Structure formats: C-alpha cells, structure tokens
Amino acid sequence: MKHIQIKTAIPGPKSIALMDERKKQVARGPFHTTPIFIERANGAKVWDVDGNQLLDFASGIGVVNTGHTPPEVVEAIRKQAGLNIHSSINVLAYEGYVELSKKLNALVPGDYPKKTFLCNSGAEAVENAIKIARSFTKRQAVICFDHAYHGRTYMAMSLTSKVKFYKHGFAPFNPEVYRAPFPYEYRCGSCNGQCPNQSNGNSKCEPCFKAFEHLVNSQVGAENVAAVILEPVLGEGGFIPVPKEYMQALRKFCTDNGILLILDEIQSGFGRTGKMFAAEHYDIAPDLMIMAKGLGGGMPIAAVTGRAEVMDAPPEGGIGGTYCGNPVACASALAVISIFEKDKSALLRQAVDVGIIIRNSFEKWKTIYPIIGDVRGLGPMLALEFVKDRITKEPDKEFTSQLSKFCYENGVVTITAGTFGNVLRILVPLMISTEELQEGLEVIEKGIQFLSAAKV
Ligand SMILES: Cc1ncc(COP(=O)(O)O)c(C=O)c1O
Structure with missing residues (x-):
C-alpha cells in the first residue's frame, strides 16, 4: 500500500475523543458517514487527526472534483480574501x-x-x-x-x-x-x-x-x-x-x-x-x-x-x-473553471479514463460476487447496488454499510446512497492518479470478498 498509510485503528484515539465532544456540543441532526476527524487534505488524499493517510472516494459528497486544495484554487481564495471577503x-x-x-x-x-x-x-x-x-x-x-x-x-x-x-x-x-x-x-x-x-x-x-x-x-x-x-x-x-x-x-x-x-x-x-x-x-x-x-x-x-x-x-x-x-467563493469557482479549461479540458479526458477503470473493475466484480445486483452510472459517476438475491433483488443495506465501514477502516473513504441504502457510490476527485484509484479499488474489492465470504 503506497497511498494508504494506517497508523492507528480507524477511528483513532483523537477522532474518538473529538466525536465524544461533538456529541456533547453539536446538535444530533447532522449525520456522519465515517467517525473520522480530518486535519488536512490534498489531491485525492486526506490525513486524519491521528496521522492516518487515507484515499478519498467521496470528495466531500461530490464537491472537490478538481481535488482537495488545488494550488490555483487556494491561491485565488487567498488573493481575494486579502482584497474583499464580503x-x-x-x-x-x-x-x-x-x-x-x-x-x-x-x-x-x-x-x-x-x-x-x-x-x-x-x-x-x-x-x-x-x-x-x-x-x-x-x-x-x-x-x-x-x-x-x-x-x-x-x-x-x-x-x-x-x-x-x-x-x-x-x-x-x-x-x-x-x-x-x-x-x-x-x-x-x-x-x-x-x-x-x-x-x-x-x-x-x-x-x-x-x-x-x-x-x-x-x-x-x-x-x-x-x-x-x-x-x-x-x-x-x-x-x-x-x-x-x-x-x-x-x-x-x-x-x-x-x-x-x-x-x-x-x-x-x-x-x-x-x-x-x-x-x-x-x-x-x-x-x-x-x-x-x-x-x-x-x-x-x-x-x-x-x-x-x-x-x-x-x-x-x-x-x-x-x-x-460571495466574492471569495466566486474567485474559487473561477479558479475551478480555469482548471477544467486547462490543456484543452485535460481533466475531463482524465475523468473519462477514471470512469473506464472503475467500470471495468465493477463489471468484473459483478461476474464474481453475486451480492452485486447492478453496476451503473455515467462516466466516473458510478455505483454498485447490493442485493441479497439477484432474482428477488431484495436490497442489502446491512452489507452496504458494513462495506463502507470496511473501506474506511482500511483507508478508503466512501459513501452510500439509494432509497434502500444499498448502493455504494464512487465520487473520486477526478484528478486521482491511476495508482491511487487502483489501490482504493483493491480495498473495496477486498471488502466485498471478505464480507461476502462472511455471509455464507
Ligand atoms: C442533486 C442534488 N440536488 C440538491 C442537493 C442539495 O445541495 P446542498 O446540500 O448544497 O443544499 C444535493 C446535495 O447532495 C444534490 O445532490
């Protein structure tokens, strides 16, 4: 594992302590898909408060498509903040x-x-x-x-x-x-x-x-x-x-x-x-x-x-x-658009390639693991729907949440979706490298393999 570096159990002691405090201080309503507190992020990687280095396959719910803290965006925010915040x-x-x-x-x-x-x-x-x-x-x-x-x-x-x-x-x-x-x-x-x-x-x-x-x-x-x-x-x-x-x-x-x-x-x-x-x-x-x-x-x-x-x-x-x-948010958005426009939309071409790699893995997994009922999406916006039985299509919400937990415990942040809670969706930063992507996909497959075996 090159891009994932686990130093403590996840969540680590600092995340656990912060989550305890969160429970005391913050309203119950806002949900958490992981119990992890983050310190910093860059590209497709995040570092938690316990020093663990994880791959982010959630992008803050599909937000940091251009990656975490890209220099162009950070600089645009910095510059605008010094001129007029509001x-x-x-x-x-x-x-x-x-x-x-x-x-x-x-x-x-x-x-x-x-x-x-x-x-x-x-x-x-x-x-x-x-x-x-x-x-x-x-x-x-x-x-x-x-x-x-x-x-x-x-x-x-x-x-x-x-x-x-x-x-x-x-x-x-x-x-x-x-x-x-x-x-x-x-x-x-x-x-x-x-x-x-x-x-x-x-x-x-x-x-x-x-x-x-x-x-x-x-x-x-x-x-x-x-x-x-x-x-x-x-x-x-x-x-x-x-x-x-x-x-x-x-x-x-x-x-x-x-x-x-x-x-x-x-x-x-x-x-x-x-x-x-x-x-x-x-x-x-x-x-x-x-x-x-x-x-x-x-x-x-x-x-x-x-x-x-x-x-x-x-x-x-x-x-x-x-x-x-807001002027700082406008400056950030303009920097995001300029990243998309760079090199004749190189990032969009990369996004297509990312989608092909994910889809090929998902289609292959579907031939191996009967728990996968459906593989679908558009480009790199891809998901797996998990079912207890391919004929009845009974949704397997429990498997899906266990898989998401397996993933973050092993260094990949994912989120679930779907009316029945039985979909794992992939929202990687689109600039993710092939090596990072493959490493993250390996963790997801290991999770499917491990949890499928545990079911029988
Ligand atoms: C398709 C769609 N519409 C609307 C929203 C709401 O956006 P926000 O959370 O910024 O209010 C979301 C958020 O996930 C969304 O995915």
Whole structure:
C-alpha cells in the first residue's frame, strides 16, 4: 500500500475523543458517514487527526472534483480574501460575480442567451429555480420524481423523495408538488424492472414515460405546470442515469406544453460524468440548470443559469440574499473553471479514463460476487447496488454499510446512497492518479470478498 498509510485503528484515539465532544456540543441532526476527524487534505488524499493517510472516494459528497486544495484554487481564495471577503452584491458589487456569471452562461448547454443568479447552497439554488420558473410561467405546479434528492430547505425537501431521514417529522410540505416515477430500469416504478425496452440506458422506459404523461395530463393539467425538475443522474437516489430517449421525450413534452425543464446538476455537474454537465450526454439543453458542489471547489456557492427571459422574470429585488455570490467563493469557482479549461479540458479526458477503470473493475466484480445486483452510472459517476438475491433483488443495506465501514477502516473513504441504502457510490476527485484509484479499488474489492465470504 503506497497511498494508504494506517497508523492507528480507524477511528483513532483523537477522532474518538473529538466525536465524544461533538456529541456533547453539536446538535444530533447532522449525520456522519465515517467517525473520522480530518486535519488536512490534498489531491485525492486526506490525513486524519491521528496521522492516518487515507484515499478519498467521496470528495466531500461530490464537491472537490478538481481535488482537495488545488494550488490555483487556494491561491485565488487567498488573493481575494486579502482584497474583499464580503461587501454583499446588493450593496457594493464586484467583478467576480459578473465574470463567473458570464462563464456559466457560456458553459451551460443551450444555444440561446442566458443569465445567471448566484447563491450559497444547492438547496437554495433549487428554491430560486422554482421561484424563477413560477414567476416566468405564472403557473404553480412542479413535477418531480421518485428517488429524487434536491436538498433540505422546505421546497427542496418537498421535491425530495426519500422520507427517512430527509423528511420524517418535518411535514407539512409545500403544495403543488407532484411526483412521477423515475425511470429506474433495475427496479422500475412503473414496470417493476420488466421494461420491454430495456437496452443499457438508451430505452425510453415507455411505461414510466406514460405514467409521467398520465400524471401531468390527468391529475395536474399541463397548462398548470410551471416546471419539471430532475437530476440527469440521481445522486442520493443511487446514481441512476435517466435513459437518453426518456430525457429527450421529456424535453419535447416540456417544450410542447410551455413547461420549463430544470436540470438539477448539483451532483452530476462539473466533470462528474466525464463531461462538464451530464446534459451533454443527452444532446438536450435545459431551460434552467442548477449547479453547486463541484462549482466552488469546496467553497459554498451555487448557481441557477438559464434562458435570459426566464431568469429576468422575477422583478428587481425578487431574488437574492446577503451572502449570495460571495466574492471569495466566486474567485474559487473561477479558479475551478480555469482548471477544467486547462490543456484543452485535460481533466475531463482524465475523468473519462477514471470512469473506464472503475467500470471495468465493477463489471468484473459483478461476474464474481453475486451480492452485486447492478453496476451503473455515467462516466466516473458510478455505483454498485447490493442485493441479497439477484432474482428477488431484495436490497442489502446491512452489507452496504458494513462495506463502507470496511473501506474506511482500511483507508478508503466512501459513501452510500439509494432509497434502500444499498448502493455504494464512487465520487473520486477526478484528478486521482491511476495508482491511487487502483489501490482504493483493491480495498473495496477486498471488502466485498471478505464480507461476502462472511455471509455464507
Ligand atoms: C442533486 C442534488 N440536488 C440538491 C442537493 C442539495 O445541495 P446542498 O446540500 O448544497 O443544499 C444535493 C446535495 O447532495 C444534490 O445532490
């Protein structure tokens, strides 16, 4: 093991002591996928407070796509912090906000004039996208999907599907939110995995699309729908890509009915799928795109970018917030984008290669370990779904959480996902070296092997 260096049991004594203190001082609500406290991070590596060196296959939930503490980002933050940390765009404007908006207007797919609004978090961007869509269309209904995750504020939570623990005890939720089945080919909501058109992500998932049309036409009325919001690849829902034909049919349906298509690319954006945005895999453009996570390189910043006339619908003063588009976060995001643009998008090419290495390993493992029910994703945004039985597809949540524990105890930080908690998702920093990647994958395979053997 070259890149992983374990010096204590994980969690080590300092992490354990800090976690005890955390329990006393911090509200119970925020969850931890590992019991580790971190001291510093660089590239794809993290060092915990006990001196252990681990590989990070979680990227702070898909945030540090350009790696931990890249020098360009650190320098941009340092420089901006010395000039102006906060003046509020509403009081004293600054160039970084305008420059970043211009960049995003050019980057987001769509051959039409665009404008951008910046805010602080994914959930806040979701809220604002819905406000903008309602303001433009003068309609109220919003269609979202089963297994979706859009955040924890009230509208974002209302659009989120999973109850425990995202929504449990927090009702009532926002009205005029309607949920369609997601084309989850492995366990399709409308056809229970029996979709006649299954063809490796390229089918339309006809029964699912019919169920969507039925919901809109018979229960809501297309003329009442302001927007359809979806993740091109479900994030928390388990890395399930929308089939291409389904996405294109959805785009057409929205256009035909004056409904805005909002793509939530908070997790799938900024190279996570091997392209700048997952939308590029589908040859479609959204009316509004929501971004966060990878955009800021670790700084809290989010954006809504879309058709200029739609973005201009709310009146002056209609959208905003004290910290929206903070100058240090703007500087960080501009540095992130310049990393993506370097060497004719070398990082995106590397992301594609990373995806191929992970997928090849996963496909090979699937032929060896029956616990793996499904291998799926887009580019390097890949996941394994674990089942107790390949025929019944009964989710194996316990195995998945044991595997995640095995991984961090052996030096690889991973996170789980999925409505049934039985998905291991891979969110490596995209600049990870082949050696680091292979070493981390070896640990995951050892875990699958060990825990599979322990089951029989
Ligand atoms: C697809 C998607 N939308 C929205 C959010 C919410 O973003 P935030 O946690 O920044 O509020 C997330 C976060 O995981 C996400 O993955």
